[in-house]
Amino acid sequence: xxxxxxxxxxxxxxxLFEIETPSIAEKVQPGQFxxxxxxxxxERFPLTVADVNPQNHSITIxxxxxxKSSTYLGTFKEGEEILDVVGPLGKASExxxxxxxxCVGGGIGVAPIYPILKALKxxxxxxxxxxxxxxxxxxxxxxEIRKASDELYITTDDGSYGKKGFVSNELTRLIKDGIEINHxxxxxxxxxxxxxxxxxxxxxxxxxxxxxxxxxxxxxxxxACRVEIDxxxxxxxxxxxxxxxxLVNFDLLMNRLxxxxxxxxxxxxxFKNENSNCCxxxxx
Numbered sequence: 001x002x003x004x005x006x007x008x009x010x011x012x013x014x015x016l017f018e019i020e021t022p023s024i025a026e027k028v029q030p031g032q033f034x035x036x037x038x039x040x041x042x043e044r045f046p047l048t049v050a051d052v053n054p055q056n057h058s059i060t061i062x063x064x065x066x067x068k069s070s071t072y073l074g075t076f077k078e079g080e081e082i083l084d085v086v087g088p089l090g091k092a093s094e095x096x097x098x099x100x101x102x103c104v105g106g107g108i109g110v111a112p113i114y115p116i117l118k119a120l121k122x123x124x125x126x127x128x129x130x131x132x133x134x135x136x137x138x139x140x141x142x143x144e145i146r147k148a149s150d151e152l153y154i155t156t157d158d159g160s161y162g163k164k165g166f167v168s169n170e171l172t173r174l175i176k177d178g179i180e181i182n183h184x185x186x187x188x189x190x191x192x193x194x195x196x197x198x199x200x201x202x203x204x205x206x207x208x209x210x211x212x213x214x215x216x217x218x219x220x221x222x223x224a225c226r227v228e229i230d231x232x233x234x235x236x237x238x239x240x241x242x243x244x245x246x247l248v249n250f251d252l253l254m255n256r257l258x259x260x261x262x263x264x265x266x267x268x269x270x271f272k273n274e275n276s277n278c279c280x281x282x283x284x
Contacts, residue, residue: 002082005058010140011133013065014108015074016050022057024049024087030115031093031210031242034059035218036073037084043069046215046237048112049088050141059085062111062140068271089218090241094208095119099182102174103149104167104196105131106188110141112210113187118148120185126150128179130170132188136161168195181205186245190254197245209245211236213253228252 006018024034033048051060065071076082093116101120105113110131121127127148132155133139139154139161146152153170154162163170167188175181184207186196193209200207213236215225220238227236228249234240 002085004076004078004080004082005056007076007078010062011138013074014062014138014140015065016060016062016111017073017076018053018056018058018060019082019085020056020058021085021087024085025052025054025057025059028052028059028088029092030095030119031112032088032090033218033241034061034085034087035089035215036061036082036086038069038073038076039083042072042083044084044216044218045069046089046212046218048210048241050111050114052115062108064108071271086218090237091239093119093185093242095123097124100126100128100180101183101185102128102130102171102181104171104184104186104188104192105129105145106167106186106192107133107138108140109186109188109192109210110139110145113185114141114144114148116185116187117145121148121150125183128174128181129153130155130167132156132162132167132170134158166195167192168199171196172199175199175203175205184208190250190257193245193248194250194254197248197250201246207245208242209248210241211243211248211253212241212257214256214259 003020004017008016028049033046035044037044047061049059050062063070065074103113103117117127128151129145129149130153134157155165186193187210197207213225213227216222218237220235225236226233229243230247
């Protein structure tokens, strides 16, 4: 079980896996995630489900190789099996008829925004999508997002594709152009989500974000994923991962995400130094 049915390299260090997981594929809803453990000595880490294929009894995950575990996961090939894929976890997205919904995806956040905007579109909403990346080579799922949206706007930090600038710039433009926006969903790096909520706050546009806090067990028992929402402690794994962005303490979130940067860097460097034996034996 948990066999990799399809592997696609979407961009440098960004990979898509379609994984055979009948029990999860049967139940998962937009916005939910899974916890993955590649092998017995590996760490547990969360990945949002980007799509479901009922015919193949499979789910799709998209991940960026940034640390040891995600880099190691990227070495797996089609036909190989991942030790543990647990889920679905977290609360599903609120899928209602809001009217005009702007879905904002930045970087790897484009992947988890995809099933949400599809569900919102199926509910009857008008979907305006804004996706962005540092440059053209890192932009993912453009065709899929375009097909599921009524309008699509693309930005890149360096101007190599679409408009030069950030996704928040396009959102600001839409608001200033007088477009009536009833709801916003934003997923991406914490700083991107923070800026998006700053853009929508003065206009009182409900803005939902998905928080990528450090997570271990995914069931609310370890407390590692705690975040501050409206001055109160919540757990992203069971109370989220989606929250009202206007209530999130983003500064605290970003500080907590930086706690283990030194250790993560050392772990990745050690992994790369031992890469050939580690990948061969699947026991690092």
